[in-house]
Amino acid sequence: MNYKLLNFKVFGDARGKLVPIENNKNIPFEIKRLFYIYDTLPDEVRGCHAHKKCEQIVVAIDGSCQFLLDDGEKREKIWLNRPDVGLYIGKNIWNEMHQFSYGCKLMVLASEYYDEEEYIRKYDDFKKWISK
Numbered sequence: 175m176n177y178k179l180l181n182f183k184v185f186g187d188a189r190g191k192l193v194p195i196e197n198n199k200n201i202p203f204e205i206k207r208l209f210y211i212y213d214t215l216p217d218e219v220r221g222c223h224a225h226k227k228c229e230q231i232v233v234a235i236d237g238s239c240q241f242l243l244d245d246g247e248k249r250e251k252i253w254l255n256r257p258d259v260g261l262y263i264g265k266n267i268w269n270e271m272h273q274f275s276y277g278c279k280l281m282v283l284a285s286e287y288y289d290e291e292e293y294i295r296k297y298d299d300f301k302k303w304i305s306k
């Protein structure tokens with residue numbers, strides 16, 4: 175399945191920790207967009223879509239949540255719970271976010287500008303799209 179966990183180098187000292195992210199260096203694309211998700215609640219589910227073009231990296235800057243990833247053939251669940259780990263999600267992967275911890279903050283880096291046209295928001299449409 176077209177996802178991977180990226181372990182970012184952490185620069186830490188007595189003052190705290192710092193993680194740099196650079197286009198095409200420690201991540202595999204150029205960032206066109208960044209958004210963040212916060213004030214989530216444990217019972218809520220987010221995502222539930224796939225992208226035709228956009229690649230993304232999600233970092234749980236604070237707290238945790240569980241990702242469900244589905245390439246149309248298999249499903250995998252991944253906990254995201256470290257600010258020094260990025261979950262790279264390629265295009266054509268159905269993703270859902272579940273089980274947010276209270277106060278969870280997710281930062282998402284995206285390879286494309288926001289374009290609703292490149293979203294697939296229904297699972298049936300996703301199955302049809304990938305079987306083309």
Ligand code: TYD
Pocket residue numbers: 207209211219220221222223288
């Ligand atoms: P939505 O795709 O429902 O969020 P999630 O997949 O995390 O559950 O997005 C929520 C709203 O925000 C929706 O109206 C679209 C808008 N939005 C933007 O305008 N720009 C963006 O970059 C993103 C990610 C969402």
